[in-house]
Amino acid sequence: MQLDDSDGALDSWARFCALSGELVGGAGDLSVGPRLAPVVADLCARGLATLVRDYFLHNLEETFRNNAVRMFWQKFHPYSSSSAVERIKFCVQESWPEDVLSAALEDICLEKSYQEKCVLVLAHALQSYEEKAQNRKLKAVECSSSLMPRYQLMVSSVLLTTLPLSFPEILNVYFKKKLEELNTMVDASDENDQLVSHELFGQSNVSAWDSKMDIDSQEKVISESCTLVKNIGKVVRDFRCLGFTSMTEDSYSSAIIWLLKSKVYELAGDDYRIPVLGSVKKWIQVVPLQFLHALLTYLGDSVDYDSGLSGLKSPLASRPSSFPGIGVPSQALLRWHMRLEYFAYETLQDLRIGKLFEIIVDYPESSPAIEDLKQCLEYTGQHSKLVDSFISSLRYRLLTAGASTNDILHQYVSTIKALRSIDPTGVFLEAVGEPIRDYLRGRKDTIKCIVTMLTDGSGGNTSGGNAGDNLLEELNRDAENQENADYDDHTNIDEKQAWLNSESWEPDPVEADPLKGSRSRRKIDILGLMVSIIGSKDQLVNEYRVMLAEKLLSKSDFDIDSDIRTLELLKDSFR
Structure with missing residues (x-):
């Protein structure tokens, strides 16, 4: 067969189109692979490798858009097309949106998984030709290595360009509900024993305290919390595979921040005689950090200090001591800890500043609130x-x-x-x-x-x-x-102390009156x-x-x- 044989090229192209349609639009039959390989090799020999790749990806895109994507968004249409009042009714339903998300993700991930196998079939055919061409020292366009990245980009592009405006709101509702459920488990466990909360996420730390606890109840809470975190992790992982990495992280981040803000408001209240900053910081370690540690570990994002990625260490923090139930935190967890603590300081600070008039009226009975505010201001400036x-x-x-x-x-x-x-x-x-x-x-x-x-x-x-x-x-x-x-x-x-004091000297704040000296101000x-x-x-x-x-x-x-x-x-x- 001559390379410039137009009839042969048309015949090969027709067979490739037919086999591609059979593979992509078929009922999960991958047996087309052996028949597809020689046709792909013939077209590549004629210099049509990029055309083969682009046509196959276009075929996958049309099939994915018309079948999987359309069905995926259709499952969320009742919420997207409803009014604000009706959406509230959706949110109060116990199993919504978990059931809808689980079913929709299962269907679209199943379709994507099959299409990835189709991509691998074509990639194998292209790679076989490229290896033969290399052995014969023939010039060939390398398309096999770029096939899967192009497919992943296509999937995320199709989904993001057809995204309903209400979908981020649905994700926020899902993560808020899951974190509220997790927080309820921790609160319930705290009523029974303070140590259980550190074991809720699968960390084993059994001690003599177990003799004072209801073992069956403890194991049940731990099992339920681990299952809950794994279910959340599976949803996050599936959305990552679909190209929703940033949107998913934003959603569970906003849910964690929302829950933290609610906790600060709950603990602070209008009682200024009790310090709350310590309780808030302890709760951060017990709930959000434990959840994030379990989630990042499940997703494989946990990085240890002694790993090869030590160059990613935060420049804002030194090596921390171990957290309860976690050990030495990863860099990702450390950044989360700093972020959550800063938000807690800022939220409590704003609460206390808004009520500062009442706090001063009750002073010195309200001195614990003043001390909390002092620490918050030292942290936030x-x-x-x-x-x-x-x-x-x-x-x-x-x-x-x-x-x-x-x-x-x-x-x-x-x-x-x-x-x-x-x-x-x-x-x-x-x-x-x-x-x-x-x-x-x-x-x-x-x-x-x-x-x-x-x-x-x-x-x-x-x-x-x-x-x-x-x-x-x-x-x-x-x-x-x-x-x-x-x-x-x-x-x-x-x-010696005088020298140390001189080294730690700091100028007065910019708000200071320059006409008054520091000594009189102190x-x-x-x-x-x-x-x-x-x-x-x-x-x-x-x-x-x-x-x-x-x-x-x-x-x-x-x-x-x-x-x-x-x-x-x-x-x-x-x-």
């Missing part, structure tokens, strides 16, 4: 968000005509104490306190109320101190404690801040002199010990 939000709350809820001057002053003192815990440098207190001071300067009774707060036995000091102590005595105690602490720091420090003087509202301590002293005179003239006895003590404290404060 979003202090400006606190300043802007709290100033807005003050202007709308405190600095109004309906608020008494006493209430404003008491809230200001609580604000100073709370923000001193969050930021000992006082940088953000300067920004927050300025609107309060400006507002109080416009009130006529501000000086009188300040003097009353400083000298009255009840003092308005509802937030701390001993009974009968006025605010001035409390402030003097704080000053003495701070001076003692400063003295201890200076007397106990040695040359020692927050509450009395000085109160006096700064008035503008001069002379005005405060004059007001105190008038008030003391009226008080002494109204006395019916000679009990002036408390007045003498207050006078001495004022003299010490303004010395």
